[in-house]
Amino acid sequence: MKPExxxxxxxxxxxxxxxxxxxxxxxxxxxxxxAYEIIFVNDGSRDRSFAMLYDLHKAxxxxxxxxxxxxxxxxxxxxxxxxxxxxxxxxxxxxxxxNPPEAIPDILAKMDEGYDTVGTYRIDRQDPIFRxxxxxxxxxxxxxxxxxxxxxxxxxxxxYDKRIIDIINASCETTTFIPAxxxxxxxxxxxxxxxxxxxxxxxxxxxxxxxxxxxxxxxxSFTLVPLQMVTMSGMALSILSLLLxxxxxxxxxxxxxxxxxxxxLMGIQFLMTGIxxxxxxxxxxxVGRIYREVSRRPRFVVKKIYERGSE
Numbered sequence: 001m002k003p004e005x006x007x008x009x010x011x012x013x014x015x016x017x018x019x020x021x022x023x024x025x026x027x028x029x030x031x032x033x034x035a036y037e038i039i040f041v042n043d044g045s046r047d048r049s050f051a052m053l054y055d056l057h058k059a060x061x062x063x064x065x066x067x068x069x070x071x072x073x074x075x076x077x078x079x080x081x082x083x084x085x086x087x088x089x090x091x092x093x094x095x096x097x098x099n100p101p102e103a104i105p106d107i108l109a110k111m112d113e114g115y116d117t118v119g120t121y122r123i124d125r126q127d128p129i130f131r132x133x134x135x136x137x138x139x140x141x142x143x144x145x146x147x148x149x150x151x152x153x154x155x156x157x158x159x160y161d162k163r164i165i166d167i168i169n170a171s172c173e174t175t176t177f178i179p180a181x182x183x184x185x186x187x188x189x190x191x192x193x194x195x196x197x198x199x200x201x202x203x204x205x206x207x208x209x210x211x212x213x214x215x216x217x218x219x220x221s222f223t224l225v226p227l228q229m230v231t232m233s234g235m236a237l238s239i240l241s242l243l244l245x246x247x248x249x250x251x252x253x254x255x256x257x258x259x260x261x262x263x264x265l266m267g268i269q270f271l272m273t274g275i276x277x278x279x280x281x282x283x284x285x286x287v288g289r290i291y292r293e294v295s296r297r298p299r300f301v302v303k304k305i306y307e308r309g310s311e
Contacts, residue, residue, distance in 0.1 A: 006087030010077035044071030069301035107159040117186035118159035121152035122196040
């Protein structure tokens with residue numbers, strides 16, 4: 001029977017969470033009374049995660065495992081799951097159990113009402129205070145620049161209609177941010193609150209460097225505002241520099257030469273040098289994206305798909 005619901009779960013070194021996750025997820029899906037499939041995507045795990053997923057696949061016919069050839073990142077792993085999903089309603093879920101599977105019926109209820117993309121935002125977040133503050137700042141900045149109006153970019157518990165997934169699959173971008181793509185292509189989106197738990201098992205795979213990298217990808221994928229800011233800053237600095245030169249020339253004529261302003265000029269020069277380097281970095285981000293796009297390398301490589309009848 002063709003499944004109506006596909007649940008896609010990327011997995012990277014989550015051996016401690018896989019058992020408890022499936023123990024919570026399976027009763028929730030069975031209670032829906034609908035045909036479903038669970039697609040685990042092994043994103044190059046180095047622990048026992050794949051072995052545990054393989055055992056689940058052997059014991060449960062509704063469990064499919066997509067084994068990637070290496071670690072391609074959370075969003076690429078989800079994209080690999082999207083390509084294999086057969087359901088008309090697709091749910092994405094992290095393996096760390098911080099967003100409980102019990103919220104899935106609420107997402108499906110909204111999809112049954114006609115919403116083609118159901119986003120979620122975490123309430124009472126159980127993350128360190130620095131991470132919560134940084135997340136709020138990034139959400140506000142990204143919404144202002146990209147104008148997507150997403151309340152919580154970091155929450156991956158979301159629901160998508162198959163039509164949206166087909167459009168996302170047709171987008172051959174090498175750098176993909178799935179919640180933003182889903183919102184961009186959606187005709188009738190909505191966001192609902194979901195509970196959030198403290199992580200009890202394993203460790204987060206997103207450190208500060210990974211979060212910064214992810215947000216750079218997000219902003220450069222959906223807006224040209226950073227480049228426009230570089231242009232406007234350059235114009236403003238050029239005008240200020242011209243005014244400063246005029247001021248120095250007039251002062252020299254009126255008061256004569258002086259040396260007291262040398263350090264001030266050095267400070268201004270260092271400031272402009274810093275702005276120039278930052279501008280080059282932002283421009284380089286876009287050039288790097290162009291390079292990756294024209295290289296046309298595969299976004300991920302699937303080693304093998306384990307499903308009923310594949311062995």
